Amino acid sequence: CNPARSPPGRGYKEGKDAGTLNIIAPRVAFQGDIEGSTVVGERQRGQGNDALPRGATLNLGIDHIGGTAGQPLDYRVLNQIRFAAAAPTDAPDFGSAMADDLKRTLVLDAARLKAAGVNRLNVYTNDGIVVESGQTLDMGPGGSVNLTGATLDVLGDINVPGGTVKLKSTETVVVGAADPAALDQHITIGPDSRILTAGLWTNDALARSLAAPVALDGGAISVSARGLIKMEAGSLLDASGGGWLTIDGKSWL
Numbered sequence: 001c002n003p004a005r006s007p008p009g010r011g012y013k014e015g016k017d018a019g020t021l022n023i024i025a026p027r028v029a030f031q032g033d034i035e036g037s038t039v040v041g042e043r044q045r046g047q048g049n050d051a052l053p054r055g056a057t058l059n060l061g062i063d064h065i066g067g068t069a070g071q072p073l074d075y076r077v078l079n080q081i082r083f084a085a086a087a088p089t090d091a092p093d094f095g096s097a098m099a100d101d102l103k104r105t106l107v108l109d110a111a112r113l114k115a116a117g118v119n120r121l122n123v124y125t126n127d128g129i130v131v132e133s134g135q136t137l138d139m140g141p142g143g144s145v146n147l148t149g150a151t152l153d154v155l156g157d158i159n160v161p162g163g164t165v166k167l168k169s170t171e172t173v174v175v176g177a178a179d180p181a182a183l184d185q186h187i188t189i190g191p192d193s194r195i196l197t198a199g200l201w202t203n204d205a206l207a208r209s210l211a212a213p214v215a216l217d218g219g220a221i222s223v224s225a226r227g228l229i230k231m232e233a234g235s236l237l238d239a240s241g242g243g244w245l246t247i248d249g250k251s252w253l
Helices: 100-104 110-115
Strands: 020-023 056-060 080-083 105-108 118-124 128-131 136-138 144-149 151-154 157-159 164-169 187-189 194-196 201-203 220-225 229-231 236-238 243-245
Touching (some): 105 110, 128 144
Parallel strands (some): 020 056, 080 105, 080 128, 128 151, 144 164, 151 187, 164 220, 194 236
């Protein structure tokens, strides 16, 4: 060993971003699993050059194909999208006809998306989107949720610390059995529903470790509709900032 040279530092792990899954089809039946987890290194906490690795991105549908000004938009997915605990009917075997309820509604379980490591969720549909009560779209620190359709009913929660949430209802191309009168471009945020992009409170001094993610800045929430926007009593939109108490007891807010 050359005494004029510094000894090598201790090695460490560094995680990288997960990939992207795009699903684009007029009628979608999806009941499989997604694996989009990442490795978070001990130096990756979400601040400065130590950004957290991104989890998987799930794109369902596609942001509208061009379109003419003033004309309905086509997102290429015709199902109603419902975030609920379980699908009503098993998906058919390959080559078999799809049941009518599967043609009408695509059911996704928010808990399974979180367990799969999905960090960025983009959903576009010509029909409506429902987040049922008891469901929480939790994409983790720095993630994003983008829900765009003819109607949106958020009865559960959305939690993206320091991230972004975009809710949009607009006029879309109505195809098949959808009822145009029911697709009135409204957004409803239900009673006791919480949409959170607030930063995190991280206390290293109490935990005596440097493991918890840091999200000082609050994120962004966007809600836009061609029809009525209704926030029920008890609902909450929160994009407030967070705080960080370092391990030596000095706070950085």
